[in-house]
Amino acid sequence: MTQQFTLTIESGKNRLGEQEGFGRIEIRPGDTLSIVGPTGSGKSALINDIETLAQGDTITGRRILINGEEPPESFVREPAFKPISLITQNTRCLADLSVEEFLLMHIRARRPSREDLLDETINLANTFTGEEISLKSRMSGLSGGQTRSLMIADALIIGDTPIILLDEIENAGIFKDRVIQSLQGGNKAVILVTHDPYLALTTGRRIVMRYGGVSSVIEPTGQEQDLIEDLALIEDRLHQLREKLRLGASFSSGSSSVHSEVVMAAVNRV
Numbered sequence: 001m002t003q004q005f006t007l008t009i010e011s012g013k014n015r016l017g018e019q020e021g022f023g024r025i026e027i028r029p030g031d032t033l034s035i036v037g038p039t040g041s042g043k044s045a046l047i048n049d050i051e052t053l054a055q056g057d058t059i060t061g062r063r064i065l066i067n068g069e070e071p072p073e074s075f076v077r078e079p080a081f082k083p084i085s086l087i088t089q090n091t092r093c094l095a096d097l098s099v100e101e102f103l104l105m106h107i108r109a110r111r112p113s114r115e116d117l118l119d120e121t122i123n124l125a126n127t128f129t130g131e132e133i134s135l136k137s138r139m140s141g142l143s144g145g146q147t148r149s150l151m152i153a154d155a156l157i158i159g160d161t162p163i164i165l166l167d168e169i170e171n172a173g174i175f176k177d178r179v180i181q182s183l184q185g186g187n188k189a190v191i192l193v194t195h196d197p198y199l200a201l202t203t204g205r206r207i208v209m210r211y212g213g214v215s216s217v218i219e220p221t222g223q224e225q226d227l228i229e230d231l232a233l234i235e236d237r238l239h240q241l242r243e244k245l246r247l248g249a250s251f252s253s254g255s256s257s258v259h260s261e262v263v264m265a266a267v268n269r270v
Contacts, residue, residue: 005029005083005162007189008068009050012061014042014213020062021215025207029162031189034200037209043193045212047165050191051086052076060213080109084163085155087148099142099150100135106158117157124182125153128174130246145174152179156188166192169199177235198231 007027011020027033035043045060053064053071066075066083074081097105103121107114118135126132128149133142142150148169155164164183169176169192176199183190194200206218244251 004067006067007050007083007163008065010063010065012049012056012058012063012213014060014211014215016211018211018213020060020213022217025205025214025217027163027189027191029187029189031205032184032203033189033191033205033207034203035191035193035207035209036195036200037215041209042212042214043209044167046207046209046214047086047167047191047193050163051084051165053084083161084165085159085161086165086167087151087155087169088167097139098135099133099137099139102139103135103154103158106154110158110160114158121150121153121157124157125149127182128152128179130175130243149174149179152182156182161188163189163191166190168193168195175239177239198228198235201228201231 005028009022009025009027011022011024013019025033035046037043042060045058046062048054049058049060049062050064052058053066053076054060054062055070056063064071066072075083099122100118103118104115107117111117122133122135125146126149129145131143131146133146133150137146139147152166152169152174155161166179166183169179176196180190180199180202190203192199192203200206201220201224204219206220207214208216208218
C-alpha cells in the first residue's frame with residue numbers, strides 16, 4: 001500500500017470561522033510531520049480528522065483524500081484495510097487476553113498466515129521499554145509504557161500501514177529516540193502530536209495549531225541544526241539520569257550542575 005500513496009489534507013476552518021493557514025498538505029511515505037500548539041489548540045481534532053478520513057463532516061470541515069480522491073468505503077469502515085494506524089495516549093486494554101492472543105488476533109485480520117511476525121513484534125516492543133514484555137503477559141496487566149511500546153511495534157510490523165499517527169509519545173515512559181529511529185527507518189509517513197522541542201524540531205515539517213485550526217506549516221531551512229544537536233545532548237543526559245534513577249541511584253548536591261552549559265546553550269538558541 002505504500003507505493004504511490006499520497007494522503008492529502010484539504011483545509012477547513014478554525015473555531016473563529018477563519019480559513020486555515022494552508023490550502024492543502026500532501027503527505028507521502030517517508031515524510032515526518034509534527035503537530036504543535038498549546039493545549040486546546042486543535043491538535044487532537046486534526047489527527048482525528050486524519051484517522052477517520054473526514055470528508056467535510058467534522059466541526060473543522062476538513063477533507064482527507066487518498067491519492068487525490070475520496071477514500072473507498074473499505075478504508076473507512078473496515079479496520080483490516082485502513083491505511084492509518086493511530087496510537088493515542090489512552091492505551092489501556094480491557095480485554096483479558098495474553099499478548100500472544102492479542103497479536104495473533106491482529107495478524108489474522110491484517111496479515112493471515114504470518115504468525116512468524118509474533119517474535120519480531122515483541123522483540124521490537126522490548127527495545128522501546130525498560131520493562132520486558134513477554135508473549136504470556138496479560139494485556140490488562142501491562143503498564144502504560146509497555147502497552148504503548150507494544151502498540152507502536154504492532155503498527156510497524158503487523159499493521160504495516162503507510163501512515164502512523166502518534167499522540168504525545170513523550171508521555172509514555174518509553175525510549176522515544178528509539179521509537180523515532182524505528183519509525184524513520186521505514187517507508188511510512190509519521191505524524192506526531194508533541195510538546196517536546198527535540199521531537200518537533202527533528203521532523204520534516206511542523207504543523208502549528210491555533211484557535212482549533214492550522215495557523216501555519218513550517219518547513220525547516222537547516223538553520224535549526226545547532227539547536228537540534230544541543231537538544232540531543234540534553235536528551236542523552238536525561239536518558240542516562242532516568243536509567244540511573246530506575247536502578248535506584250542517588251545523587252550528590254553537585255549533580256545538578258553537570259552539563260548545565262549544554263542546557264544554557266540550548267536555551268540561548270531558542
